[in-house]
Amino acid sequence: MAAKNVRARVRDVPGPCARWGDDDADFIREVLDLVGDKWSVLIIGTLADGPARYSELAAAIPGVSQRMLTLTLKHLQRYGLLARTAYPEVPPRVEYRLTVLGRSLLSTVLALAEWSADNHAEVRRNQEAFDGATAVD
Amino acid sequence: MAAKNVRARVRDVPGPCARWGDDDADFIREVLDLVGDKWSVLIIGTLADGPARYSELAAAIPGVSQRMLTLTLKHLQRYGLLARTAYPEVPPRVEYRLTVLGRSLLSTVLALAEWSADNHAEVRRNQEAFDGATAVD
DNA sequence: CCGGATCCAGTGGGATACTG
DNA sequence: CAGTATCCCACTGGATCCGG
Numbered sequence: 001m002a003a004k005n006v007r008a009r010v011r012d013v014p015g016p017c018a019r020w021g022d023d024d025a026d027f028i029r030e031v032l033d034l035v036g037d038k039w040s041v042l043i044i045g046t047l048a049d050g051p052a053r054y055s056e057l058a059a060a061i062p063g064v065s066q067r068m069l070t071l072t073l074k075h076l077q078r079y080g081l082l083a084r085t086a087y088p089e090v091p092p093r094v095e096y097r098l099t100v101l102g103r104s105l106l107s108t109v110l111a112l113a114e115w116s117a118d119n120h121a122e123v124r125r126n127q128e129a130f131d132g133a134t135a136v137d
Numbered sequence: 138m139a140a141k142n143v144r145a146r147v148r149d150v151p152g153p154c155a156r157w158g159d160d161d162a163d164f165i166r167e168v169l170d171l172v173g174d175k176w177s178v179l180i181i182g183t184l185a186d187g188p189a190r191y192s193e194l195a196a197a198i199p200g201v202s203q204r205m206l207t208l209t210l211k212h213l214q215r216y217g218l219l220a221r222t223a224y225p226e227v228p229p230r231v232e233y234r235l236t237v238l239g240r241s242l243l244s245t246v247l248a249l250a251e252w253s254a255d256n257h258a259e260v261r262r263n264q265e266a267f268d269g270a271t272a273v274d
Numbered sequence: 275c276c277g278g279a280t281c282c283a284g285t286g287g288g289a290t291a292c293t294g
Numbered sequence: 295c296a297g298t299a300t301c302c303c304a305c306t307g308g309a310t311c312c313g314g
Contacts, residue, residue: 020198025198027257032178037306038169041165042157042162065309070276078268079260080266101256101260108249108252111245113164113165127215129217174287190295203298204297207296230295231295231297276313282307284305287302
C-alpha cells in the first residue's frame with residue numbers, strides 16, 4: 001500500500017501544494033472516526049492498565065452517560081480496539097480490555113495527550129490574544 | 138504542570154481503574170477540539186511543506202466547502218497553529234502557514250495518520266468480522 | 275449489573291448565493 | 295480571489311425509562 005509513509009510523501013512534494021490522495025483523506029477519516037469523538041480516548045486511556053468492568057468505566061470517566069459509554073464501547077469493539085468478555089453469571093459481569101491493536105493506538109493517542117498537556121497554556125494564550133485582537137479592532 | 142506525563146501516570150496506577158482527573162479529560166477535549174474535526178488534519182498536513190493560499194488549500198483538499206475551509210482555518214488560527222497573512226493587493230492574496238506550534242502538532246498528527254495507514258486493513262477486517270458475527274447469530 | 279430504546283436539543287457540516 | 299450569509303438536514307450526545 002502506497003500510503004505507508006504519509007509523512008515522507010508530504011514532505012517530498014516540491015510544489016507549494018501537497019495534494020492529498022483520496023486514500024489519505026480516507027485514512028485520516030478512519031482514525032478520526034476512532035478517536036475523534038468525545039469519549040473514545042478516555043476509555044482507551046482508562047483501559048490502558050488492564051481490563052475493567054462496565055461500571056468501573058462509568059465510574060472512572062466523569063460525565064459519561066450510559067448511552068454514550070455503551071455506544072462508544074461497541075464502536076471501539078467493532079474496530080477491534082477493544083475486546084468484550086461477558087461472564088454468564090448472576091449478576092452479570094462484563095469485562096472490557098484493550099486488544100493489541102488498541103494498545104498500539106494507545107501510545108500514539110497518549111502522545112497527543114502529552115502534546116496537549118505541554119502546550120495547552122500556549123494554546124489558551126493564543127486564544128485570548130486572538131479574541132482580544134478581533135474584539136479591539 | 139502535573140499532567141506532563143500522562144502516560145506514566147496512567148500506567149503506574151495499580152488498581153483496575155485509572156481514574157481520570159478532570160484536568161486530563163480537559164486536555165483530551167482540547168486536543169480533540171483542535172484535530173478531532175473533519176478538516177483540521179487535512180489542512181495541517183497540506184500546510185506541512187510550506188505556506189499556501191486559500192484557493193490552493195481549497196484545491197488540495199478534495200471535498201471541502203468554502204464554508205468549512207474558512208471556518209476551520211479561523212479555528213486553527215485562533216488556537217495559534219496557523220498564521221494568516223493578507224497582502225492588500227488587487228486581486229487580494231492571502232497566505233496561510235503553520236506556526237511553530239502547528240509544526241509541533243504536525244509530527245504527532247502524522248504519527249496518527251501513519252498508524253491508520255499501517256492498520257487500516259486490520260481495522261476493516263475487524264469491522265467485517267464484527268458485523269458478520271452479529272448478523273449471523 | 276449491563277445496556278437497549280426512545281425522545282429531544284444542540285451542532286457539524288453541505289449547498290448555494292452574495293460581497294469587497 | 296477570498297471570503298460571508300443563509301438555509302437546512304443529519305448526526306451527536308444527554309436524560310430517562312425499560313428489559314434481561
